Amino acid sequence: MLFYWDIAGVFIFAISGALAGRQKSMDFWGIYIMALVTSCGGGTLRSILIGDVPPFLFTQPVYLIVAAVGTLFARFFPSLWDMFSREVSVLDALGLGIFVCIGTDIALDHGLSWWAAAGLGVITATFGGVIRDVLRNEVPLIFRKEIYATAALGGSLLLMGLQSVGLGQQWCIAIATVATAVVRLLAIRYAINQSSS
Amino acid sequence: MLFYWDIAGVFIFAISGALAGRQKSMDFWGIYIMALVTSCGGGTLRSILIGDVPPFLFTQPVYLIVAAVGTLFARFFPSLWDMFSREVSVLDALGLGIFVCIGTDIALDHGLSWWAAAGLGVITATFGGVIRDVLRNEVPLIFRKEIYATAALGGSLLLMGLQSVGLGQQWCIAIATVATAVVRLLAIRYAINQSSS
């Protein structure tokens, strides 16, 4: 189940990266690399920082494939993205939540303290977007969108809090993911410190 | 033999990086760091990604020296670069090919799958240029020059194909390098999706 949400998050983030590349009139390869770094860059940086190399991107082909599908999707059906912008926002917010939970848990598995795990959860969820913005030569959006990183940090802390009271792992991840997504979506709804992403 | 081609590739890529720094009126150190990251950045990133640390740049002084010579060359004889632009293109294309082969083979030596080795071959050959462009505050050229990455990917796959049919290692590398370079040069010749680099 976690795996499928991870894949869904990669897919959504890949489309967001591919569209960002498209705006800068990149060619197919450029757009694909944008899709890859946006969806897998945060997790790859986490892997490097905790010495968990080679990163998953180089051991499991599924990520390359999902990012390629997202790239094709962004290339041929960019208008669908606008048409379903509400659904896209929900999926994007859930992707943020699931990435935070995965990053936090992997850091804990590697023996890091809770505060370091929270940091790596936030990095996992947000640094793909930072690299995306650096590559397209813009000041990273996340640095000007407070609620995005705050939602991620809150989700990571909530996950560890729930785990520490002994709740089942599936429930912890589900609740923390949804809570992260809800905070994110409320921020969009009420336009708190928010651009269009 | 492979070693000398590697050095030749580093030299050419270093000059290209130094000239890119010069255009942004960097000082001597800036230009030298540009030469270093352009020529060794891709290989260093590959080393980090597969856990092969410290990277060669910090264990073999020859790369620092070759990049320094390239920097001096770019500083004092920039006009030679224009005068011999045809020869420079050939060397640059051969450098691309040899970097792809080296990156692919090192990844295979570390037990990665063929598709991951192809990815690391492309990263070895192209990410020095990506870092160069990020540092001089431009959208990476490679993202808008399809044929460059395509030639690298093709070279990596050809190398592994030749190796799988049992051809001698020297021949595999020679053929894959030349094939990569030829694709690259044909793309320049017929101006397919190409800037001046």
Added chain:
Amino acid sequence: MLFYWDIAGVFIFAISGALAGRQKSMDFWGIYIMALVTSCGGGTLRSILIGDVPPFLFTQPVYLIVAAVGTLFARFFPSLWDMFSREVSVLDALGLGIFVCIGTDIALDHGLSWWAAAGLGVITATFGGVIRDVLRNEVPLIFRKEIYATAALGGSLLLMGLQSVGLGQQWCIAIATVATAVVRLLAIRYAINQSSS
């Protein structure tokens, strides 16, 4: 003693990063991340390059806290920075010196050659600023401020020279740090190749 200087250097570099983020009207998180990468980015890159992971930033909470204090300081008392610009310059120059010494010694401890240790000392002291400038979408200042990297390199070589003649470790670090700072401050004083930082 070394530890307190390290903390002082992190504090000063964090304020410099936070102010750089403030200029780009980043939000609180953006400014805090700028403070963190400016003060700890060089050391983190060094850790990744020598395989010393997870980096100190993820094992010792003190750095997060010091960077947070620096961020608050930059947010609420930015004018103090201007008022004491002379003192700030001295602290910044001492921070440069101490970071160079720490980076050099850690690299030597990991068995690297003197020239690689010098390189890692310079990276430790300067790459936080490089990442800061990349994130705020500018060509890194260090690439246009020759004397900054030169002072760092000189400090690293001096440190190793003093160590090789058998001087006590405390003295070696004190002398190399002060020498680096003096070169840096003289460069500011006589406006050699210098912006305001």
